[in-house]
Amino acid sequence: MHLSRSTPARHGDRPGRRAGVRALTGVLATAAALSTVGGAVSAPAAQAADTEPASRFTLAVLPDTQFYSRYAESQFELPERYGDGNNPFAVQTEWLAENADALNVPFVAHLGDVVDQVGQDVEWRTADAAMRTLDDADLPYSILAGNHDVRNSADDLFDDQYDLAQEPFLDWFGPDRAAEQSTYGGSDPTGMNSYHLFEAEGQQFMVLALSWRASDATLAWADQVMAQHPTVPVILTSHEVLNIEPDGVTPKETAYGLRLWDQLIRGNDQIFMTLNGHFHGTSRLVKTNDAGNPVTEIVMDHQMAYEGGNGYLGLFEFDLTNGTISVQTGSPWVVSKPTEKLTAYDQAFLEGDNQQFTLGIDFQQRFAGFAPDFTAGSPDEPSLTQRARDILLDGFVGPDPVTTERPAGTSDFPQVPGTLAHWRMNGLEGTLAEGATIPDVAGGNDLTRVPIAESGSPTAQPGDVTVTGDADPFSSDGAAVCFTGSNKQTNRFSYLTTSADAPVNTAALAGGYTIETFLKIDPSWNQSDNAWMKALVRSGNRSQIGVPETRWDWTASPVALGLSNLKEFQWTEVPIETAKGDRTAWSGEIMVDTWAHVALVNDPAAATTTMYVNGAPVLRNASDTVGHGLDGAMPWLFGSDWVDDRATNGWNGCIGETRVIDHPVGPDQWLTARADLDAVAITSPVVDQGLKPLLRVTGTGLAGATVTVTGAVRATTVVGADGTWTVELTRPLLPGTREVVATQTLGDRTGEASRVRFRVTAVSVVLWPIYKLLGR
Structure with a gap:
């Protein structure tokens, strides 16, 4: 392509259009000024x-x-x-x-x-x-x-x-x-x-x-x-x-x-x-x-x-x-x-x-x-x-960029219908004891640390699994589970597993999927001790589910996310049509001691699985693949591989919150996006103008967010853990049409207002002198 000086680049047959596409641009970043140092x-x-x-x-x-x-x-x-x-x-x-x-x-x-x-x-x-x-x-x-x-x-x-x-x-x-x-x-x-x-x-x-x-x-x-x-x-x-x-x-x-x-x-x-x-x-x-x-x-x-x-x-x-x-x-x-x-x-x-x-x-x-x-x-x-x-x-109009901001709280992430499992560590701290669990906040798929005696690792130590507050800054969970000491040379590893009857075990994901996690590689990583270690695995044995025999990985699990010998993220999966064999997506080299958000999105319409690292799709992705071929109801694993029907080759690093959704979603619904604060709702005002006049306004919102109510009642409250809120006004209202307005705030963000109108009867006027006399 020749680029002339007067026209430095070709822009297609027409000027670029502006599109309100929601996406993460390159490496996730937030604004932070650098201070003056050394006189510069x-x-x-x-x-x-x-x-x-x-x-x-x-x-x-x-x-x-x-x-x-x-x-x-x-x-x-x-x-x-x-x-x-x-x-x-x-x-x-x-x-x-x-x-x-x-x-x-x-x-x-x-x-x-x-x-x-x-x-x-x-x-x-x-x-x-x-x-x-x-x-x-x-x-x-x-x-x-x-x-x-x-x-x-x-x-x-x-x-x-x-x-x-x-x-x-x-x-x-x-x-x-x-x-x-x-x-x-x-x-x-x-x-x-x-x-x-x-x-x-x-x-x-x-x-x-x-x-x-x-x-x-x-x-x-x-x-x-x-x-x-x-x-x-x-x-x-x-x-x-x-x-x-x-x-x-x-x-x-x-x-x-x-x-x-x-x-x-x-x-x-x-x-x-x-x-x-x-x-x-x-x-x-x-x-x-x-x-x-x-x-x-x-x-x-x-x-x-x-x-x-x-x-x-x-x-x-x-x-x-x-x-x-x-x-x-x-x-x-x-x-x-x-x-x-x-x-x-x-x-x-x-x-x-x-x-x-x-x-x-x-x-x-x-x-x-x-x-x-x-x-x-x-x-x-x-x-x-x-x-x-x-x-x-010159002549170029690009699409709108989208930036990602840090979460304002532990609930500051999009809630997505179709979430099958969402493992979060917030509230846990220190060594994760053998038999202890990491909860699935979506319900029914808690992860349990496998006891050392049952893990197959004679060299594992109780302190090898810890929960820490050192998490990816764009994860609202603010916590991660870390695996230390993992070494395939000494057969040292620890891992977590879903229970044998966890519903997510049997999810073939025929409608596509979105699997997200946050990963960090320990600085001690080296090729001889940690090459091909795995973070997230759907356990099983490929050789038992119709996968054609291959030189490598024929007895490995059907699905796994890990790190290659060259420090590349590798997502390997056998699709529902197992006879097609392995499908793989690869990142470039990943830096140690640095958090990365990984999203794996399977689109059944295109039959592709795309790996996104820190919001950007990698260059080598998987094609001709839909869903997951399963070896029965084998569990999901955190922290180790599963090959030859046993655990092996543990993850040397940390894993943050991880979520599984039963369909493909875009970046505006990922864990690195922020919660929709417009989703505050007023259930309905309840007006009681009897001997104890009361206006009660109830609604739903984002747990932990502040709701400000104005209009017939002025008050603020915090949305409870169950996603509901209530404010009350204990004085009579004059008759007529009234309105309550609710807005939801988290950090420095405020959503659109929700409004409800209602009518007050004249009975309040009859009672007003009584309440004024009583000083109510």
């Missing part, structure tokens, strides 16, 4: 573009492209997909090449995970073709190896320990290719790390690109590079520096990031910014170095969002005149899609707090310690931030 001003959203010309340039940033490389041929380039045969990676680099002059882009930085499977040449060919576009356009770039780009990404193996002759990254993006860039300064002895010097607005900047697990020798080389260029400001790019807390917003430091900080960054005042990918989402942190100056660390990675990242890239506008760096997250691929293919996930720009923001930085003051002559260039560029928006949004 950090605003939560992009400030209004300065209309006056200034000295400006744009640094372009390509976060993890691994899924674009992996699925280019098998999905993105299929004509039926988007019609033009291009993948997001190719569109990103084409757009940058086409618009480099308009946006004054002197350099592009790739943050690693160029490919997903290091040993697949087809992925490297896709990446090569995409980056070759920048080569052909003479647009310089740096590129580095992420953990998916090296043969062995173990944390304790450093780049000087690699068998370099076996590293594909060096074959495709080694020093020889890097030397083709006009900005190339050199590489370390391994060839895995490089530095580039680019000029912008009359000043020189360095991008120091460090690949996965830089060794002490590499850090010494980086020190030397900066010492050889002592007056040059440095942007450090590495695949890992900064992580993100489970809330999807707050920055979280990592052991490796602190290694870089302590051994390289804090003592080199030239480094004023770090950029990394790897961790799913966006966040930032400002730290103070040994010279007393701020260093801004930024993580951006969209691979777990829609379409493996949906083509989003970073545009960093450096305004040397006004002292700002304005960051935008935009997607040239979104605006290139045909209108009829757009979904609520397709936004030209992501505008969350860490996706669009402005940093205040007095460049001359910040660089004074090593570059006293640093000055802004000629003030002749208009706002490049605005220009980028104008280019991307």
Whole structure:
């Protein structure tokens, strides 16, 4: 696809339409401002573009492209997909090449995970073709190896320990290719790390690109590079520096990031910014170095969002005149899609707090310690931030985005008819004793911890199962059950089970289903001890229910959700028509110690099961599948697999509230959506104008919500656990037509009002003097 400068992207045959589609966009996030740290001003959203010309340039940033490389041929380039045969990676680099002059882009930085499977040449060919576009356009770039780009990404193996002759990254993006860039300064002895010097607005900047697990020798080389260029400001790019807390917003430091900080960054005042990918989402942190100056660390990675990242890239506008760096997250691929293919996930720009923001930085003051002559260039560029928006949004009108907010209470979730089971842990705390239960609030399907003596695990310990308040921030339950110590090498595991007669055991789900859960992997996870561990299982034996014999998993359970040896969520199911065999959906790599909401939706009309992780559908889903093939009335399990008619391979991590619905539902009814506060109802006012006048107003609502009643009676009350409420007025009412109005509030949200009119008879007037005399 050719993208002209005047028309940067194709928008289909007609302008995009606005649609009120309810969906979760990418990684779930809520608003949270970052504080001022180390003297740098950090605003939560992009400030209004300065209309006056200034000295400006744009640094372009390509976060993890691994899924674009992996699925280019098998999905993105299929004509039926988007019609033009291009993948997001190719569109990103084409757009940058086409618009480099308009946006004054002197350099592009790739943050690693160029490919997903290091040993697949087809992925490297896709990446090569995409980056070759920048080569052909003479647009310089740096590129580095992420953990998916090296043969062995173990944390304790450093780049000087690699068998370099076996590293594909060096074959495709080694020093020889890097030397083709006009900005190339050199590489370390391994060839895995490089530095580039680019000029912008009359000043020189360095991008120091460090690949996965830089060794002490590499850090010494980086020190030397900066010492050889002592007056040059440095942007450090590495695949890992900064992580993100489970809330999807707050920055979280990592052991490796602190290694870089302590051994390289804090003592080199030239480094004023770090950029990394790897961790799913966006966040930032400002730290103070040994010279007393701020260093801004930024993580951006969209691979777990829609379409493996949906083509989003970073545009960093450096305004040397006004002292700002304005960051935008935009997607040239979104605006290139045909209108009829757009979904609520397709936004030209992501505008969350860490996706669009402005940093205040007095460049001359910040660089004074090593570059006293640093000055802004000629003030002749208009706002490049605005220009980028104008280019991307030209003729494009996308569907409405939908955000998700945190729950205001334990009942703040949608109640869905057809819920078969809903396991919630709120109210439990500490060790879950053997034989103790986790309730099914839908009724009849409680989970019980299997006693160790009956579990089949001789090494399990009583304290291996606990209930904790460390839950996904978007779960209204606010609790989770955690399994610790699970290890398939030592046969240590614990699990929970439904009873033999639980109704949910026999649910074949012929009308489709929605199964939701919240999962977190323990930081101790490792491949040898925990590969293929399972969280949620419908137990049984496939070989006994008509499944054709297979090399793998023939005696495993019909249905299971777990984690692969590559830390991918795997949903495997045998449909009702068991002769069709296994159907599987896969996510990408999941980060440890991070909560994820997983929704599995089977649509019988399309005969598909789609896995959604944090609201976004994964790329590899199951087809030709309806419902579940069952091995009799075998129970559901939490916390372990079931293979060869016994429990095994326990979950090493936590499981939050989990719900099973007997039909497919969309995101507006998931557990990450919020309760419908419009559903307050007034049953009917009861008026008794006898010797004890009384107006009683009863109704139904959301348990725990506050109901405010106005009109004939003014009062507030809280909806009870049974979903009912009552307010009373003990004084006579004048005759005539009266009205009561009820509204429901939870947190800072208030629903629509419910109104009921009623008529009062004249008897109250007769009694009024009596009650006035009695002082009632």
